[in-house]
Amino acid sequence: MKKVRGCIYGLLASMVMMTNTAYAMPNVTWGELACTNMQSIVLSNGEKTSTDITDNITRGKVFSTGMLEITNQQDGTLHISVDTYAHVVVDKIYQTVFLDVWDEDKKDWVKVNHWDFVKSIEEEPRLSSYHVGFTVSGCEVNKYYRARAMHLVEWGDNMEGKATETDGVLLTDHEV
Numbered sequence: 036m037k038k039v040r041g042c043i044y045g046l047l048a049s050m051v052m053m054t055n056t057a058y059a060m061p062n063v064t065w066g067e068l069a070c071t072n073m074q075s076i077v078l079s080n081g082e083k084t085s086t087d088i089t090d091n092i093t094r095g096k097v098f099s100t101g102m103l104e105i106t107n108q109q110d111g112t113l114h115i116s117v118d119t120y121a122h123v124v125v126d127k128i129y130q131t132v133f134l135d136v137w138d139e140d141k142k143d144w145v146k147v148n149h150w151d152f153v154k155s156i157e158e159e160p161r162l163s164s165y166h167v168g169f170t171v172s173g174c175e176v177n178k179y180y181r182a183r184a185m186h187l188v189e190w191g192d193n194m195e196g197k198a199t200e201t202d203g204v205l206l207t208d209h210e211v
Contacts, residue, residue: 077137077179077203081211083107085181085201097121098195101186103132105201111176111208116168117152117199119186127155128165129187129196137179137203144181144203147174179203 078085086104099120106114119128130152135144154165174180181203187196205211 078205083109083204083211085204087199087201089186089197089199096195097123097125097190097193098186098188098197101184101197101199103182103184103199103201105180105182105204107204107206107211108170109207109210111172111174111206113171113174113180113204113206114168115171115182116166117182117184117186118164118166119188120164121188121190122163123190124156124161124163125188125190126162127153127189128162129153129185129189130165130167131185132167133183134171134174135181135183136174137181147180174206176206176208179205 084104084106086102088103089101099122100118101120102116102118104114104116106116108114113134115132115134117130117132119130121128131149132152133149134147136147137143138145148171150169152165152167154162156162181201183198183200185196185198187194
């Protein structure tokens with residue numbers, strides 16, 4: 036009986052010693068999350084499209100998937116496509132898209148512009164996904180551009196979000 040009691044006490048003591056404390060992430064604002072800088076590369080000249088998709092491992096309680104794509108349309112313009120999906124109907128879906136250009140002197144990405152998009156349940160009663168596609172013109176050709184996006188779903192007082200970021204594509208005004 037003493038051996039069983041000793042084993043139980045030993046087991047309890049080891050369980051207490053091996054527990055880990057987990058802390059919640061501090062409150063992060065939308066702007067701070069958008070400035071997260073993941074590593075992206077510039078694609079070779081022959082590749083004209085780059086896509087980033089949040090993987091299923093990181094899906095949230097309501098947030099499902101975020102997708103972002105940038106394409107060199109070979110006419111001096113870029114096409115950006117952004118999609119956000121939820122598992123259930125949500126109140127609002129927010130998307131912010133950033134366009135960055137590779138600065139060869141700084142050896143870093145520099146923000147060129149950003150666009151905000153919002154769709155609410157009032158506009159679409161069964162809101163669980165949101166797609167936006169748009170063309171960007173007026174950018175300098177023969178430079179590398181990448182897109183970054185923040186995807187956010189809101190239901191009641193709760194929100195979940197993810198970030199996506201493409202690799203850099205070379206903007207051209209002719210077929211490559």
